[in-house]
Amino acid sequence: MLDKRQFYINGQWVDAKAGTEKPVIDPSTELPFATIALGGQADTDAAVAAARAAFPAWRKSTKAQRLDLIRAIRDVYMRRSDEMGAVISREVGAPLEMSIAQQARTSKSHFTGFLDALEAFDFDHPLRADTPHDRILYEPIGVAALITPWNWPMKQIVLKVIPALASGCTAVLKPSEQAPLSAMLFAEILHEAGVPSGVFNMLNGDGQGVGAQLSAHRDVDMVSFTGSTDAGRAITRAGADTVKRVCLELGGKGANMIFADADADAVQNGVMRCFNNSGQSCNAPSRMLVERSRYDEAVAQAKETAEAFTVGGMSEAAPHIGPVVNASQFDKIQNLIAAGIDEGARLVAGGLGRPDGLDQGFYVRPTVFADCTPDMAIMRTEIFGPVLSMMPFDTEDEAIAIANDTDYGLTNYVQTADPARARCIAREVRSGMVEINEQRRSTGAPFGGMKQSGNGREGGIWGLEEFLEVRAISGWPAE
Known part of the structure; x- marks a missing residue:
């Protein structure tokens, strides 16, 4: 039985403060093969506090620094992609070959799309050529809570974590408790790639616990969620009191x-x-x-x-x-x-x-x-x-x-x-x-829906913009 009860907070693996144990079940056998901890309010608060403390410095990181970091994450990820595929296969039951090829390795295209988008993105520019005193600034929204599903666990994690970091946000990831081990491996990958302490944090929990706590947390500036439409409604209601941005990728019936x-x-x-x-x-x-x-x-x-x-x-x-x-x-x-x-x-x-x-x-x-x-x-x-x-x-x-x-x-x-x-x-x-x-x-195309399928877009420049605020400044002095 694998012991996976720790969380990744502020650059290190820590024991749960208020966690309860939960077995991870192999869908092929219906037998447990690992144990995780489901976090409580104290764990959520610790992860959010770490992200909040890291935000001022990461917000001021340069585009070049973010590009270098994302390239480093991509390189470590691809080196460990077969390992990632094997982990996903065990926790969600996907055939091993399919899991490596489709679940793990195809995330490379998402890295490519975000790197291309970030490289071309202009965070600071005049409104128009004829309005030099009107300045448009794109700035990171702040602390982003990222809540991901179990069905394509790594694709959804990459589609949220990478643009959050690329935009200058700090992040708290709550993966599905049905597929937690791939997220823990992803945290190892980010640590190895050199993500600064507190910029990325991860804790396990269920929707009624950590998910609801993140959605309502006063120090969380936005929630990006992928999952069921019912859960999306609950997250929207929970975020309403703090008027945080809520981006939803929900169900479908194509x-x-x-x-x-x-x-x-x-x-x-x-x-x-x-x-x-x-x-x-x-x-x-x-x-x-x-x-x-x-x-x-x-x-x-x-x-x-x-x-x-x-x-x-x-x-x-x-x-x-x-x-x-x-x-x-x-x-x-x-x-x-x-x-x-x-x-x-x-x-x-x-x-x-x-x-x-x-x-x-x-x-x-x-x-x-x-x-x-x-x-x-x-x-x-x-x-x-x-x-x-x-x-x-x-x-x-x-x-x-x-x-x-x-x-x-x-x-x-x-x-x-x-x-x-x-x-x-x-x-x-x-x-x-x-x-x-x-x-x-194609790589970089937006992914997302209409009606009760959600209200956000992931991938490429659209995924990057989800994590940015737009500021308009008039009277900008000439340089």
Whole structure:
């Protein structure tokens, strides 16, 4: 059993002041393999005080100093990325090869995006060429509380910690208590890279404890949160008394609109994308809308693709999907699969219970429902598991209306050979991101949503600006 009960505060590993012990469970076996401490108010106060004390000096650090530090963090991170992948695999159940390649190593692109953005960013400039006495200054907002999820733990940590430091903020990170060990390794990486004491701090805790304490803390200037919409609402309410900035990246229920002229492999790719990371992605294309003339063929293809998936433990080498993260998530998915059956959706693959031969571990059968309607729970709720819901549409306008008929607005997907149609739909769907014909977003593109999917953006220059205040100064003396 690994003992991981310490926190990283003010440049050193310290014992919890008011912590309670919590086991970390291996989702593949349902057995504990590590023990962490969940912090209390005294621990939260200590971490915030360290960040507050470090802020005046770090605020005045130069862009060159920040660039050098982030490059150093990147270099140490990439040297230890395979180690990071193995840690994430153990705590969230992701297959080892997938965890190293997708969970750990792909953060390199986020480092690149932030380094490019910081290098080009002008923190101090005239309003316009014809207004030399009007000065625009960008300054760090202050102490940033960073609350991250378990599903893509390191991507989300990098997307918050690096722009916070790059902007001149100091930070307190609270990772998910479901995936704490990768964050602790990240703290080791930052320490090795030479982050000044107090500029970065990390403590474990749950949402009702440390999460709520950070959100309401008078000495925290902003909260950047990624997680469920319900938790985002609670954080917004908690931050209201101190009128702190709250940046939210929340849930999603992405529609994948497949037209009759889409590529032959559009359905297969859509199923695979939905089931990646065991379906535990906020931007998963979990609603597949198919033009009616291609619908029956698409249902057959989705069934074949789902039934070809292998489900297994993290150490298996063949391509497969692992378990979901915990018992609560497993039960939620099972309840929603049951709801889909009860509401009359046609179950074409998977269903209730664990896959054959897997009696222990939080394994879910890759599941496909057909003939869904927009009012069904499986079409409206973020399931966060390997469950795909399909329905036909007849016209472009109908596809857009169904896609927009959701509380969420994170990512939508369009598959068509018609460029004019693709552009039209991309403009009409209400989501922060749209992906056309499997073309992934480039390094530095913003990530974030609309409606109840949140109100912030991460990545590149947009992620940097989240941590900055804009100041307007008139009467600036000529130099």
